[in-house]
Amino acid sequence: QITLEESGPTLVKATQTLTLTCTFSGFSLSTTGVSVGWIRQPPGKALEWLTLIYWNDDRRYSPSLKTRLTVTKDTSINQVVLSLTNLDPADTATYYCAHGGDWGYYFDYWGQGTLVTVSS
């Protein structure tokens, strides 16, 4: 079965760079059509899509964050890494990674999420 798990720091300081890792199993990110996305949710607020990386290394970014975001993959160890630079307390959120279904048009499996707090 497909599982995903996010890992990384729980507390980071403003202006620093956040690096989160999504470790997955049950699928390969080298298989045609497969993708992994990142979504975040500030406490008490709505979900916000961040980025999507495809099997062919094509990437999509949220236009409001694309200058600060980078997503990479390592298919040999089934991981996707998200980097977010120049952190602000407004980046405090639970960060989720998710498997993209149907060529990435929806997310059919999600990790449990990891809460990241950005201190000023």
Next chain:
Amino acid sequence: QSLLTQPPSVSGTPGQSVTISCSGGSSNIGGNTVNWYQQLPGKAPTLLIYSNKHRPSGIPDRFSGSRSGTSASLAISGLQSDDEADYYCTSWDDSFNGHVFGTGTTVTVL
């Protein structure tokens, strides 16, 4: 990017039906399929409806989705206490080639 617009909350009594609307534009809902997620309190979202009206395995047929023009709807029939959750619509947006999420709707079972 603009969010899809949903009502902040809807409520109903057990057994009733409720509908959640999702309003977008020509670059998203108007030209792409709509998906819905359910987020139970303190949990990660789960896929509820994909490609406008399809239910993943295990999702009861009390949940149904539809799309018309630049809007979509999620209907919940036979409302149950377990349905108390936040619901989000999403679609692909051609203006930036990425996902756009709705503002979210909290369903309360009275």
